Amino acid sequence: MPRPRRTLVSLEDTPYYHCCSRVVRRAFLCGDDEYTGKNYDHRRGWVETQILKLTEVFAIDVAAYAVMSNHLHVVLFIDIDKVNQWSDRDVVMQWHQCFNGTALTQKFAKGELIDEHLVAQLKHQIAIYRSRLSDISWFMRCLNEPIARQANIEDNCTGHFWEGRFKSQALLDEAAVLACMTYVELNPIRAKMADTPEQSDYTSLKLRVTAALKGEQPKTLLPFIGHEREHQPKGIAFMLSDYLELVDETGRIIRDDKRGEISANAESILNRLNIPTANWVKIVAEFGQLFHGPVGTLQELSRYSEHLEKRRRHFAKSCQHLPLE
Template sequence: MARPRQTIVSLDDTPFYHCISRCVRRAFLCGKDSYTGQSYEHRRDWIETRLLELASVFAIDICAYAVMSNHLHVVLRVDVDKAKDWSDKEVLIAWHTLFKGTLLTHRFVKDEPLQDFELNSVRDCIKVFRERLTDISWFMRSLNEPIARQANKEDKCTGRFWEGRFKSQALLDEAAVLACMTYVDLNPIRAKMAATPEESDFTSIQRRVKAALDGEQPNELLPFVGNERANMPKGLAFKVEDYLQLVDDTGRIVREDKAGHISHQSAQILNRLNIPEANWLKLTTEFGQLFKGPAGNLQQLTQYCEHLERKRRQSVSHCQKWFGAG
């Protein structure tokens, strides 16, 4: 049975979450329908464009994503501190970018005079909107609902485009985050839709590779900020070139027509994560099958379950086997 979101999300334990949405009517709703020959590839662009737009509005960063033929993967990082730092007006401006708001919230943004009881109403709205702008459920709702309406209009039909609920899982430590990101970025290669990361359309890895060619990182994605050190900026604690090399090495091994291997550069990352090469390949090819719930080392899993008052530690054997005790 599906769990309520409040029993899945624990920002005290981790800000990182892997979310998946799937289409329901038939396969290839976002790709090419092999039965009719009709192409729906343009819908993948709809989804990617909307996803990146939301990242500029919500206090939620995108670490990785892959828009596939009939489903979407995205790895998110919730940035509560960012939302707390927003002024009241900044919260309302962000909310009005996506939603109507109220007459009073629009008057507040325009600096029009308001009576005390009206200001109290606006402050209540600001509190609610600030929380929603850090809420994964609101993020995914803001992504999925407009796409469903657009697709139904194109198909001249009604009904669900996506499954009733998106699936989400907590990524409890650095190793789980990196393994899940690589798993997501390699989706097109595993599905034989692309031969290399740079050819993987509608993915974060393609966007990162293109930016790296100019010595940059994409503004829409959570950046890599180098190895851990004091006073680190917000971002992923690895060098971007190391991550790109790791994904490329892993992708070459995944491909049956390539005699790939883990390079010395990538082996150093796996050593830091304390993950043997065989475990890494298992994680990055079968992450979705291994972990139906939270993923990470055993210690982090135990703390996460205690904070959410769970009696059963889901996927405990896989966490212990593939990530270790921590």
Template sequence: MARPRSRLISLEDTPFYHCVSRCVRKNYLMGVDRDTGKSYEHRREWVESRILEIASIFAIDVSAYAVMSNHFHVVLRVDIYEANAWSDREVVEHWHQLFKGTEITQKFTKGELIESYEVSSLKHAIALFRSRLSDISWFMRALNEPIARMANKEDHCTGRFWEGRFKSQALLDETAVLACMAYVDLNPIRAKISEAPEASEFTSIQKRIKAAINGEQPQDLLPFIGNERKEMPKGLMFRAKDYLQLVDETGRIIRDDKRGAISQESMKILNSLNIPQDNWIKLTTEFTRLFKGPVGTLQELDAYCEHLERKRRQGAANCHRWLDTA
């Protein structure tokens, strides 16, 4: 039986989550229909644009994404501190970029007089909006619903475009985050629709590579910030150059379907995470097969289950086998 979202999210343990949404009705609602030859590639652009648009509105950062022919992946980082730091006006302005809000919040943003009897309702609405703007379920709702409406209008039909529930899994440590990001970024290569990461359309890895050519990082993705130090900015604990090289070398091994080798330079990342090369290749090629639930070392998994009062440690055997290598 599917668990409520509240039973899957534990910000006490991790802000990182991997989410997947799949299409229904037929296999290729965002790619090219093999039966008719009709292209729906433009819908992949819809999804990519929407992911980046709402990431600038929510207190949720996008670490990685890949929009495939019949599904998409996103790796998200919830920033509860950013949401709590917004002023009341900022919260309402963010919410109104996506939703109409209430009559009172509309008055508030226009600077109109709020009557004393309306103050309580306004405060309640602001608290609710603030909570939702750091909520993954609302993020996915704001992402999926407009795409479904646009697709249904284009197809002249009604009904579901996406499966009823998106899949979500907690990424409990740096290894899980990095492996999941690489797994997502390498989706087109594993699917044999792309020869290299830089040619993988509608993916975060292509966006990062294009920015790296100019010595930059994409402003609409969670940045890489290097090694841990005092007064750390928000971001991923590796250098962008190192990650891009590691993904490229991993992709070459996957594409050539042979053992290959990770360079000594890239092995520094894996060694810092205490992950052997064989484990890394397994993780980045079979991540969603190995893990149906939370991903991390047994120690991290125990803490996560304890905080959510879950008696069963889903996926503990594979977490131990592929991540507990110390």
């Protein structure tokens, strides 16, 4: 039975969450429909554009994404510090990028004087907006709804385009985050939609590879910061070059038609995460089958369950593939 989203999110334990949405009614995001002969590849561009647009609106960073033929994946980082640092006017201006707001917030955004008896009402509305701008449910709503409306107009129909609820799972430690990111970014490789990372269209991996060739990182994605946490408190604490090498070599291993092995540089990440190579390959290749709930070590899973007042540690069996305690 589906659980309320508030029972799945614990910022006390992790700011990272993996979300997935699938289409219904034999709908297409891309590819050729053999029944109509119509090609839908352009819809993947809609999704990618909307994902990157929302990173400029929400206090939520995208660590990884992949837009597939009938579903999409995103790995999100909730930046609660960022949303709390925004002024009231910042919050309203951010919200108005996606929604019209109310007559009161429109008046406030224009710098007009607010009647004293309406100030409390305005403060309450801004508090609601501030909460929503760091909420993955609102992020996914703002991602999925515009795409559904565009697709329905194009298909000349009404009704649901996406499944009723997107799936989300907490990523409780570095190993879970890196494994999920790699799984997401290798989706086109595993599905044989692309042969190499740089050919994986509509993925964060292609953005990272393209930027890395220029010695840069995409401004729209959560950056890799190596070990420079003191100077860059927000980011993924690994070297980008090591991560790209690990993803490329993992992709070669999980593809039956390619040969590959984990190099010393890439294996340094696995050593730090304390994950044997065989376990890593299994996790990345079968992430969707292995993990149906929160991902992390037994210790992290216990802490997560305790904070959310869960009586049982569901999905504990999957933890055997993660780092040793």
